[in-house]
Amino acid sequence: MLQTATRRLAATDATLLPAHKPPGTRGLILAAGLKLFAERGYAGASIRELADAVGVQPASLYAHYPSKEHVLSALCRIGHEELLRRVRRTLQGCGEDPRDQVFAYVRGHVGMQSAFPMLAVVANAELHALSPALSAASLGLRQQSIQLLTDIVQRGAQQGVFTVPDVWLAVAAIGAMGDRVAYWYTPDHKLSTRFVCEVYAQYALRILAASPAGPSA
Amino acid sequence: MLQTATRRLAATDATLLPAHKPPGTRGLILAAGLKLFAERGYAGASIRELADAVGVQPASLYAHYPSKEHVLSALCRIGHEELLRRVRRTLQGCGEDPRDQVFAYVRGHVGMQSAFPMLAVVANAELHALSPALSAASLGLRQQSIQLLTDIVQRGAQQGVFTVPDVWLAVAAIGAMGDRVAYWYTPDHKLSTRFVCEVYAQYALRILAASPAGPSA
DNA sequence: GTCTATATGAAGATAGAC
């Protein structure tokens, strides 16, 4: 009853950048919570398990976070910040051609999902467990990331370089494709991060029926 | 702390066919469990809430299912059976052209996700909560569904009608795109089921860089 | 098959010493 048949996701390491983690025990709590929430879900992981993983008593957690929900909230926020940061970075200096921009966006998106699979799973799949006050920041960041892509696709469609029956539907498809990567990618996967990013960026352009690149590409 | 900010999925009705449901209270338990597990996750829903939703006392549930886990197991199985049934049906009589077969498969897949969003979400996203014995049947069915698509794409690639850098990666992308539909589709969505199915089937062919159809299409 | 009542354990969170 405790053992799970299939792992929820393939990754086993709760990867977090030093920049993501507050120093000391707070950082340890985030890392341990990330692994637990990714593997068993927010509701399926207990404060006691979290404390065990950190190596402290359950009560000690409350010196750092006022509730279990606040730990999840912090993780979701870090995940959505990392995603937005990445797509903004890959978009920087890639020019005005919507094809280049979609390519860059998907590289950033898939790069995030494969570099931080647990963070991506938790930020996306556990957000619904938060109360409105604690999910608001993450929802805002997510909306910004989606809007970035939507604007690019919209502009490309208007310019005639993309041909899609519905912009929103195409954005949903490209997003879904990238988000899923977090569930199966591991650092030792036979396909490299770079390869997956490039291939999915190409698939995105195919979905959009992107016309062959002009002089700018 | 109890209210969720964003719904986990847009659908609000726990759609199940009469053919899916055992008669009497067992059927009511499945329908109520489907809604609860879809909206709050397996671990986030309690036996008491389930009993409340059915309109019986918690103890009465155990006359029908030996445990909460068995309710989830039944739901996952129904979902994966429905998916396999649908893709098999749409594949029937669509000929040997891999392009037609991919188109049919995705119509069946997306058709399932939009017709039974809660069932699709539970069957896919909650399967990890089951012990091996109770998830085995669903895992087998899922594997069959995936293999069907994999074989089609593989054959199309060998015949030269599809051009993909990696078959598995393309299948993952097409599957992810379709699976996601269950999270946003509702019966009163401005896009019709039929439209979404057709568009995503087309996107799948685009991902595969399908060559223009020959005489058979 | 449903009920009332309850066993038994685990949940999130707090009090207060050190």
Added chain:
DNA sequence: GTCTATCTTCATATAGAC
């Protein structure tokens, strides 16, 4: 900031009458 100890509520599941 961490501990021990505990409060209170809720969890899954069972016993046994009707």
